[in-house]
Amino acid sequence: xxxxxxxxxxxxxxxxxxxxxxxxxxxxxxxxxxxxxxxxxxxxxxxxxxxxxxxxxxxxxxxxxxxxxxxxxxxxxxxxxxxxxxxxxxxxxxxxxxxxxxxxxxxxxxxxxxxxxxxxxxxxxxxxxxxxxxxxxxxxxxxxxxxxxxxxxxxxxxxxxxxxxxxxxxxxxxxxxxxxxxxxxxxxxxxxxxxxxxxxxxxxxxxxxxxxxxxxxxxxxxxxxxxxxxxxxxxxxxxxxxxxxxxxxxxxxxxxxxxxxxxxxxxxxxxxxxxxxxxxxxxxxxxxxxxxxxxxxxxxxxxxxxxxxxxxxxxxxxxxxxxxxxxxxxxxxxxxxxxxxxxxxxxxxxxxxxxxxxxxxxxxxxxxxxxxxxxxxxxxxxxxxxxxxxxxxxxxxxx
Ligand SMILES: Nc1ncnc2c1ncn2[C@@H]1O[C@H](COP(=O)(O)OP(=O)(O)OP(=O)(O)O)[C@@H](O)[C@H]1O
Ligand SMILES: [Mg+2]
Numbered sequence: 001x002x003x004x005x006x007x008x009x010x011x012x013x014x015x016x017x018x019x020x021x022x023x024x025x026x027x028x029x030x031x032x033x034x035x036x037x038x039x040x041x042x043x044x045x046x047x048x049x050x051x052x053x054x055x056x057x058x059x060x061x062x063x064x065x066x067x068x069x070x071x072x073x074x075x076x077x078x079x080x081x082x083x084x085x086x087x088x089x090x091x092x093x094x095x096x097x098x099x100x101x102x103x104x105x106x107x108x109x110x111x112x113x114x115x116x117x118x119x120x121x122x123x124x125x126x127x128x129x130x131x132x133x134x135x136x137x138x139x140x141x142x143x144x145x146x147x148x149x150x151x152x153x154x155x156x157x158x159x160x161x162x163x164x165x166x167x168x169x170x171x172x173x174x175x176x177x178x179x180x181x182x183x184x185x186x187x188x189x190x191x192x193x194x195x196x197x198x199x200x201x202x203x204x205x206x207x208x209x210x211x212x213x214x215x216x217x218x219x220x221x222x223x224x225x226x227x228x229x230x231x232x233x234x235x236x237x238x239x240x241x242x243x244x245x246x247x248x249x250x251x252x253x254x255x256x257x258x259x260x261x262x263x264x265x266x267x268x269x270x271x272x273x274x275x276x277x278x279x280x281x282x283x284x285x286x287x288x289x290x291x292x293x294x295x296x297x298x299x300x301x302x303x304x305x306x307x308x309x310x311x312x313x314x315x316x317x318x319x320x321x322x323x324x325x326x327x328x329x330x331x332x333x334x335x336x337x338x339x340x341x342x343x344x345x346x347x348x349x350x351x352x353x354x355x356x357x358x359x360x361x362x363x364x365x366x367x368x369x370x371x372x373x374x375x376x377x378x379x380x381x382x383x384x385x386x387x388x389x390x391x392x393x394x395x396x397x398x399x
């Protein structure tokens with residue numbers, strides 16, 4: 001395998017690199033000997049240079065700067081995995097130009113052998129690490145699986161409406177690959193919002209103690225319309241109190257092995273149980289309203305998560321009852337919270353009506369403006385058929 005390609009017809013350049021490695025390169029190095037004056041298009045040169053999948057492309061000092069930078073710019077887009085080394089005398093604005101063109105390393109032609117070898121070896125090691133990571137990711141069955149936790153600092157913001165519609169919408173896009181978990185352990189209403197009468201709840205899962213595994217956990221899920229699975233909250237608030245915090249991470253971890261999407265509804269604020277869910281989440285969905293107290297508390301919640309170092313997860317912001325007129329506009333809300341509004345759901349009587357009937361609005365009335373907004377949230381996670389996004393599919397499908 002060729003790992004280094006030298007773009008330069010100059011034999012002295014090849015010798016310079018080989019000597020830095022004290023002759024240890026052998027077949028790892030290929031020289032591209034076309035004269036720079038006769039180079040074809042940058043795309044053609046880039047294709048020739050990267051034939052064989054090298055880790056490094058190094059331009060020799062004899063390649064005119066503009067030519068080298070032009071090809072580097074193309075490589076930056078076409079082959080971002082390749083480290084580009086430019087060997088040239090650094091002048092005035094060179095660093096800036098090179099950086100803008102995506103050159104990774106600039107070496108002067110009079111660099112000492114040690115420095116040359118170090119730079120090349122560093123790039124080769126980085127490529128090894130990148131390859132190892134890619135393989136590990138490809139072997140990981142949970143790759144691409146999302147644990148989406150829906151939160152708001154206060155009760156009544158619309159978390160359960162958002163999570164039940166998100167789960168049902170995702171199940172339309174990925175039937176059988178979605179689970180919803182009710183972490184409002186004391187007063188959860190996911191079962192009600194989906195018209196489910198669960199045989200088992202989180203309280204039964206807690207009883208499994210050391211015997212919790214995916215097979216037993218799946219037995220405790222309640223199917224909804226054959227395409228979505230729910231882990232419901234205990235019937236009694238007292239049972240909810242007994243659920244240990246440790247259980248949450250384990251349960252969500254197991255579910256995310258099996259389901260492509262795990263949607264988690266929570267109670268208001270950041271309880272210990274919610275925190276355990278946030279720790280394994282890939283995505284946070286913040287639900288907020290237009291009034292000053294909710295905006296303030298949501299800002300505090302966002303800041304608290306920042307302070308806890310939870311900044312890796314993708315953040316989504318749903319502004320609920322977005323048409324409420326209370327003197328704040330969307331820009332004020334976004335500026336205060338520091339998140340831009342991804343989905344804005346207006347107030348609609350259809351929401352409590354469908355919620356109370358146990359039929360989330362994305363399936364009860366997919367053509368309604370509210371359902372279309374909610375499908376925009378779904379579309380942030382899964383490919384939604386265009387007709388469904390426009391409210392033309394899944395019309396009045398019963399639960
Ligand atoms: N956009 C809306 N228009 C009209 N009613 C709404 C809207 N969003 C939510 N509601 C209603 O507001 C009430 C509270 O919503 P929901 O239960 O989803 O909030 P929550 O954040 O889950 O509350 P809790 O923290 O108590 O669980 C419900 O009756 C719901 O139907
Ligand atoms: Mg709720």
